[in-house]
Amino acid sequence: MPLKEFWQTLESLPGLAAIAAEWQALLGTEYDAVRGFLQPTSREATAYRSPQPGRYCVHKVVKHGPGDYTGVCPEGCGPISLSKSDVIVYELDTAALGRAVAQALSIEHTQSPVASLPKTARIGTYAPYAGFRFPVYLTIRTEPDDFGQAVHGLMASTDGPFILLAPTRELCIPASEELLKRQKASLLPLSEILALDRRGRFVLADGLTIDTILADFRSAVLPPVNDQSGMVFFPTPPDARWEDVTIRFRDDHTVSVNVSGVSQVCHYAKMGMAAGATAIPRSSGNC
Helix, strand or coil, X not given: CECCHHHHHHCCCHHHEEEHHHHHHHHHHHHHHHHHHEEEEEEECCEEEEXXXXXXXXXXXXXXXXXEEEEECCCCCCCEEECHHHHEEEEECHHHHHHHHHHHHCCEEEEEECXXXXXXXXXXXXXXXXXXXXXXXXXXXXXXXXXXXHHHHHHHXXXXXXXEEXXXXXXXXXXXXXXXXXXXXXXXXXXXXXXXXXXXXXXXXXXXXXXXXXXXXXXXXXXXXXXXXXXXXXXXXXXXXXXXXXXEECCCCEEEEEECCEEEEEECHHHCCECCCCCCECCCCCC
C-alpha cells in the first residue's frame, strides 16, 4: 500500500501534533494504517475543529470537570459535548518512525537527535562494505528555508557524505540540492521509496532495492572495481570476520577469494603484489 497523505501531512502540520479527529481528517483512509506512529501526550487541546459541510468549524474547548468538556463555537453553530479522549493531543512518535524506516531500508539502527536541529535525528548507518560507513539522518520540516537550515546544519556537523531522509522532496529547493551534491550527500524522499505491507510494516516499494535506490550515492562515494593503478576493490561484507575468509590459489598468478559468500578472482598485480620495476610477483624467487 503506497502512502501519500501521511508523508504530505508530516510536512504540513506544525509541531507534528494534533487531536485524533484532526489526524483522521488529514490522513483519511491512511489513518488506521499509520496510527501506531501516533502517541498520546499529557496535553489537552484548547480548540476542537468540528467538520461542517464544506469547512471546519473551530470550537473553543471549555473544561467543566474531569472528563467533562464542551466545544463552544464563536460563530454560533451550537455547543458540542466532548470527552477527554476528544481533546488529547497526539504527536508523531519520531523514534518509532525512525526504527521502522531503518528496518525497511536494512540499515543499522541508532536513534540520536541532532543538536540544534529540531525534528532531525540520526536514525542509522549505511554500511555497504567493511570500512565504509555513512550516517543516515531523518528530518521533518514544513518550510523550504527550514529544510535548508537542516541541510546546512548536517553539513557542518558531518565529516563526509551522508544520506538524508525526508517525507517528500517538495521542500528541497535547488540551493539545498546543490549543497547536498557538494558534500556527496543523497536525499531519499520516503514517499517515493516506501510502502506498507499487509501487516502494516514499511517495506521498499515494488521493484526497489537499497542498492538501486542508492545507486548514484554508491557510485559517488565507493571506490571503483578497478582504480587508475589497476588495483582491485573487494566488496567485503560489513560484518565479515577473518574466519569468514577463504583464499584458494588457482595458478601462479591468481587466487580465488571468498568472504561470507562474496567471491572474486584476483590477479597478483591487482592485489598490489607486483614489483614496480619488474611487474613480476614480489614473492617470485623467494619461496
